[in-house]
């Protein structure tokens with residue numbers, strides 16, 4: 258009996274500590290910034306609310322006023338920064354706000370197993386090694402597959418329109434865009450063809466879809482520590498993710514290593530294999546980086562393309578027609594870089610809907626200050642709220658929520674200059690910036706331009722009336738399960 262009472266008390270204490278840790282931030286967290294109620298990040302699990310609505314309701318005001326808040330996410334309290342000067346400070350002081358990805362933050366989780374230790378999440382000397390290996394391939398790549406794949410992507414849309422059941426000409430575009438993004442990254446960066454645009458069924462893609470459902474399960478994203486429990490569903494997830502990683506690397510092995518093709522090619526994966534052969538990185542690091550190139554290299558463009566097709570559908574009568582006319586005057590696809598309307602439209606889309614809306618993957622290496630008076634203790638997780646920064650009234654004006662490509666300027670020179678300044682000043686951290694700037698920006702923008710140009714030449718489209726106008730509830734930001742009504746443009 259006495260043992261039983263002690264056991265009950267023990268359970269209560271554990272439960273109390275758990276509740277205390279979840280409900281209120283650590284006592285050493287700064288008191289002069291607001292605390293967002295702990296339940297806010299759980300709301301999308303229970304209610305049909307998207308992340309832009311959640312932002313308006315709970316985050317906008319405190320972030321606009323204080324520039325930083327305390328926010329519960331991923332089983333812990335974090336400090337979330339949005340004021341551009343704080344973001345700038347964080348990006349600049351890499352040694353103090355050190356990258357600490359999932360492999361360090363939640364090493365027991367499925368998410369950590371998926372991407373491991375890689376160029377995006379690593380810190381210090383290891384990161385420098387990874388970055389020196391992958392930079393060249395990501396900056397100098399072959400555009401031809403992007404061009405060809407955009408055409409195949411349009412063929413897929415056309416095929417969906419031709420199916421008999423599709424009398425409304427409605428297409429759920431997400432799966433098709435994923436096929437395009439996977440084909441692009443596999444052919445341009447990884448040195449093999451996923452086959453997603455040319456084959457009816459692609460086993461590797463099916464596998465990817467299956468594991469993504471498990472990895473990005475909203476409950477386990479919010480409470481990753483449940484991955485420590487031997488839950489059968491999650492154990493299966495771990496096996497599935499390991500199998501996917503092995504499958505992917507064996508594809509690279511078969512296509513590049515076994516026939517020594519990597520020796521003659523400049524794909525990023527060839528550079529990684531060379532680094533592995535020269536013992537600069539080990540096999541685990543080779544695998545982790547190949548996986549992350551696939552993940553970052555297809556997911557982010559996929560989100561951006563979805564958002565852009567959504568905006569072009571929404572502004573069918575204005576921007577869609579204007580860009581189609583602009584493109585219609587061109588003869589060569591290389592000239593897309595010179596088009597003011599197309600480029601300002603893309604930049605504005607990436608401002609209004611930055612694909613990675615919240616990123617929390619830095620940990621302070623010592624007690625430090627944000628600005629003059631926000632004292633952050635050592636060992637605190639710090640992240641940036643991209644969406645908040647790119648909608649900030651002070652930086653972007655009272656109309657910051659409006660989609661207005663004209664704000665980037667009229668001439669192509671002004672548009673690119675403003676884009677560069679926005680990144681430098683951290684009013685637009687969509688692609689991060691500084692030393693850790695995204696290495697795939699050039700590739701992603703090229704993909705966007707080529708794909709939009711091709712699709713505008715072949716189709717007109719509007720938002721489908723059957724689409725439930727919502728953005729994703731949490732995590733990466735884009736329209737949720739977007740449906741568009743397409744109409745083929747008959748060539749003259």
Ligand code: HEM
Nearest residue numbers: 377550553554557558561687688689693694695696697701
């Ligand atoms: C629209 C598309 C994209 C967006 C919005 C985007 C955004 C970002 C952001 C915000 C970061 C910083 C992440 C952090 O703070 O931890 C990043 C890093 C990175 N991205 Fe992208 N990305 C895109 C496309 C790509 C593509 C196509 C690749 C190609 C593989 C790529 C490769 C990388 C790499 C290697 C880094 C790490 C840079 C470093 O830390 O040294 N990204 N990206």
